[in-house]
Amino acid sequence: MAQELGFRGDVVDYYHRYRRGYPAAVIDALVAAFALTRDDTVVDLGCGTGQLTTPIAHRVRAVVGVDPEPDMLTRARSAAAERGVGNATWMIGTDADLPALGALLGMGALGAVTVGQALHWMRPDELFPTLFPLLRTGGGVAVVTNGTPLWLQDTDWSRALRRWLEAWLDKDLGYACGTDADSQLRYREALTVSGFDVREQHVEYAADLDLEHLVGGVYSALPVDRLPPPDQRPRFAEQLRHALPPEDRFAEHIRVTMLLGTKVQHQATELTGLRGK
Structure with a gap:
């Protein structure tokens, strides 16, 4: 994950207010997938302002939100406090800092590591093997994709939004930020190669x-x-309004994809044996 992504200052306020949250069904699925309890610690990597961190905190002993942007963490901390969340810790860092965090917490100490919409900034082939020994048996890694970008959806308003943004930014906006099928397959394969038992689960919801x-x-x-x-x-909003179809509301269908990589007993034993040879 790059240290300087530019998500600071005013962007943080927009991120916190307008980024999609996660339906309760997503949190339920994560808890069930890794049998998370009040005894577990979870790390949310690339946590932003805590859209995934905060709801998970209500279900476990402690959660650590990790992000490279100090402004994101400042807002996450205040938002968690406003919601009465007292078991969240916020750490400036990237995926490269996970080994040090593991050394602090201990091997096998984590119930889960979640990555929501930030994995495209990281190196999954290096990250997932690093996470394996940090997780308890039955715990795992959840790659959570909360729908596709607003400008890449299969609707008239989304296509109009993309055309206008590409003209305004003078760049192609075809990059799907890890939400596309090829990226999801790559993440799945990287989890499997790293020793995780992987399954895919979906939650769908609508937004207006x-x-x-x-x-x-x-x-x-x-x-x-x-x-x-x-x-x-x-003026930006006015120009965009004229570029979009003449509607007051824009329907969005969101499909949350969860890649759930579980550390199962036989895999943990086999990998431990390999490391001992």
């Missing part, structure tokens, strides 16, 4: 967006140096 949420969602995905200056943001 207005122009404010579309603009806020776009801003949440931009590095801070690409945000329009505050005095130009009303």
Whole structure:
């Protein structure tokens, strides 16, 4: 995960307010997949402002949110406090810091590591083998993809949004940030090679967006140096409004994909044996 992604300053406010949260069914699925209890510690890697971290905290003993952006963590900490969450710890770091965290907590100490919509910034082939010894048997890694980007969906308004954004940014926006089928297959294979027993689970839900949420969602995905200056943001919204179909609300269908890699007993034994040879 890069140290400087540009997700700071005003972007943090847009990220916290307009990024999709996770339905309760997603949290239930993660808890069930790894049999998480009040005895478990979970690490949420690339946690942002805590969209996944905070709801998981209600179900386990402790959760550690890890992100390279200090502004994200400051907002996550305050948001967790507002919700009465007292068992979350926030750590500046990247996937490269997980071995040090493991040394602090101990091998086999984690019930799960979650990565929500941030894995495309990381190196899965290196990350997953590193995580394996940090997890208890029955625990695992959850790669959680909360739908596709707003501008890559199969709707008229999404296609219009993409055309307008590509003209405004002067760049192609075909990159799916790890939500595409090829990336998901690559993540699955990397988990399998690392010793995890992998299965896929889905949760689907619908959202009804207005122009404010579309603009806020776009801003949440931009590095801070690409945000329009505050005095130009009303004009940005006006131009976008004219580029979209003449509707007041925009229907969005979201399919959450969870790749659940479990550390099972026979795999843990085999890998331990291999390391001992």
